Amino acid sequence: MTEDMSELRSERASEAIEFKTGSDTDFVNSPLRQRLKDVLLRRILGGAYKAGDRLVELKIAQEFGTSQAPVREALRDLEATGLVISKPRRGTYVAEVLSEGLREIYAVRGALEEQATRLATVRQSCDLAMLELELQGMRVAAAADDLTSLAEHSVKFHRAIVEAAGNRLLTNLWASLNIETRTTITLLVDGIDLMEAANSHRQIIDAIASGDSERASRVAREHQENFERLPTPNTKLRKDT
DSSP states (O other): OOHHHHHHHHHHHHOOOOOOOSSOHHHHHSOHHHHHHHHHHHHHHHTSSOTTOEEOHHHHHHHHTOOHHHHHHHHHHHHHHTSEEEETTTEEEEOSBOOTHHHHHHHHHHHHHHHHHHHHHHHTOOOHHHHHHHHHHHHHHHHTTOHHHHHHHHHHHHHHHHHHTTOHHHHHHHHTTOHHHHHHHHHTSTTOOHHHHHHTTHHHHHHHHHTOHHHHHHHHHHHHHHHHTSOOTTSBOOOOO
């Protein structure tokens, strides 16, 4: 990977998402908690917040002109990823080291999606046209270098398959993994080809369409294993020097 590309990725990760009006309908309509979480996520991974920094709810709320409740929810979501830690009576801090759980989660997710894809294929309950639309959305987002949109379309793609399995417990377990945040973090890895990441979903659609449940479930599991093998971004989070 060239130095210029590395710098571009770093700049993209560092850039805080501003609260826009008018021009970006999807952004404006997204939940406030999600918007705040996106800002904090990029600041942490980009180094604007250093390892050990305290994230003060009131200060963040004042910065964005909101109450503390959505800030608290956003921090709680980030804590589930291991990026921040909450200390009783002391507050919330940026983690010193990126949690290994960030990588391990793909093993758990892979097992869940393997079974979900098997069930959905047997039931022939997947909306293949919807999966095609989400794949196209991922390709458009990748071409525009839009991590947020790419993550959103990817999550919708996989959620559609999980829900098509018709197993409520499996769906609830999958949803509890904070998939969207973890997907965004993965896409921030230096060297990842966003278009390749988007196109990798093509094999899943083809496998489900074939009606071969074992092939489809294997492809779904391997898809997650490929991301599990990627390095985690900024394994050691930045500290002030």
